[in-house]
Amino acid sequence: MKIKTKLNSSLKATLLLLAILCLPAKALAYDFQVDGIYYSINEDDSTTVSVAPGEEFYDEETGEYVYNDISGNITIPSTVMYNGITYTVTAIESKAFYGDKALTGISIPETVTEIGWDAFYNTGYYMNQPDGIVYLDSWAINYKGDLPENPCLNIKPGTIGIADGALGGDAHCSAFHSNETIEIPNSVLYIGGSAFERILCGVVTSTKSIVIGKSVKIIGGDAFYMGSYGWPRNYDDAEVTLQSITCLATEPPKSYGAFVGWNAFGEKRGGWTEYYEDWDYNIYYKVPLYVPHESVNAYREAEDWSRFKTIIGISVTNRNDVNGDDEVTVSDINEVVDVITQGTSHPNYTNCDVNEDGEVSVADINSIINAIVGD
Numbered sequence: 001m002k003i004k005t006k007l008n009s010s011l012k013a014t015l016l017l018l019a020i021l022c023l024p025a026k027a028l029a030y031d032f033q034v035d036g037i038y039y040s041i042n043e044d045d046s047t048t049v050s051v052a053p054g055e056e057f058y059d060e061e062t063g064e065y066v067y068n069d070i071s072g073n074i075t076i077p078s079t080v081m082y083n084g085i086t087y088t089v090t091a092i093e094s095k096a097f098y099g100d101k102a103l104t105g106i107s108i109p110e111t112v113t114e115i116g117w118d119a120f121y122n123t124g125y126y127m128n129q130p131d132g133i134v135y136l137d138s139w140a141i142n143y144k145g146d147l148p149e150n151p152c153l154n155i156k157p158g159t160i161g162i163a164d165g166a167l168g169g170d171a172h173c174s175a176f177h178s179n180e181t182i183e184i185p186n187s188v189l190y191i192g193g194s195a196f197e198r199i200l201c202g203v204v205t206s207t208k209s210i211v212i213g214k215s216v217k218i219i220g221g222d223a224f225y226m227g228s229y230g231w232p233r234n235y236d237d238a239e240v241t242l243q244s245i246t247c248l249a250t251e252p253p254k255s256y257g258a259f260v261g262w263n264a265f266g267e268k269r270g271g272w273t274e275y276y277e278d279w280d281y282n283i284y285y286k287v288p289l290y291v292p293h294e295s296v297n298a299y300r301e302a303e304d305w306s307r308f309k310t311i312i313g314i315s316v317t318n319r320n321d322v323n324g325d326d327e328v329t330v331s332d333i334n335e336v337v338d339v340i341t342q343g344t345s346h347p348n349y350t351n352c353d354v355n356e357d358g359e360v361s362v363a364d365i366n367s368i369i370n371a372i373v374g375d
Contacts, residue, residue, distance in 0.1 A: 168197030
């Protein structure tokens with residue numbers, strides 16, 4: 001009996017050792033490294049990679065964790081070769097270069113369509129930028145410094161991408177309170193997840209409309225999410241002034257729950273509180289969506305966008321046809337007059353800026369008159 005016990009004990013020890021040896025090694029945040037830059041192969045497309053954080057280490061001088069250690073200026077390549085395979089670089093992951101004080105300059109390739117949260121936060125480049133929206137190449141990557149008392153922030157023309165969380169979250173939720181219209185320039189192709197999250201937070205916002213430029217291809221999850229803390233459960237009880245959402249893109253952008261949260265335009269989130277469902281319901285039923293009139297059916301059939309109960313077509317091809325009826329007549333002049341009277345609160349404000357000078361005025365009326373008389 002004792003021998004059997006000893007054998008069983010030995011067998012147990014052997015099996016335990018084998019189990020430990022067979023455990024997978026700790027998963028790294030990256031798959032390979034080339035020229036000091038770390039990359040991870042994308043799961044949804046094995047021919048592409050994302051720039052990834054490297055080995056995390058603690059900087060005793062700053063008291064912060066650093067995820068890479070590159071000095072000076074770097075250029076992220078559009079393609080990278082590893083083990084004989086060429087990969088296209090399509091994204092930069094969250095905290096890819098976080099805290100790297102020696103990194104003073106970065107060039108981003110045109111192949112990148114997504115930049116994660118705080119990818120360049122507290123780098124030397126970031127620290128050397130003035131307060132306000134921080135830009136890197138043609139991307140808006142963060143907001144730096146304290147918000148002014150009466151902020152009125154605009155994305156500068158020429159910007160092609162807005163990084164995940166760049167202007168959202170608790171710290172910056174009031175950044176756009178003074179903007180009656182939040183306008184995404186026509187140059188922007190990519191709007192990251194949570195990019196403007198909680199722009200309508202609190203009950204004092206004056207935001208009346210959101211206008212998304214005609215070139216946008218992708219809008220990340222929670223990009224314009226309004227929640228979630230501090231809101232009353234009933235939309236009618238909140239002093240929310242949002243009156244319209246306009247998307248000028250002819251082809252509906254890929255949207256991953258842009259306005260209300262994870263499944264903003266998808267199915268209701270089963271199991272969540274009535275608090276969330278109230279917001280889901282009201283964003284669809286109370287806020288009209290304005291789109292190019294030739295694309296109305298496409299939006300009505302597109303995933304996420306199809307949830308809007310009211311989808312209205314507007315003209316974006318003939319600038320003088322501001323009411324979208326395919327004719328340039330006195331009714332277009334009347335539309336501009338109404339906009340001038342109501343100001344930026346009018347849902348058709350952007351469309352009535354015929355000469356695209358940033359304001360609706362008598363000059364826009366003159367443009368329509370000239371079009372009517374054939375001048």
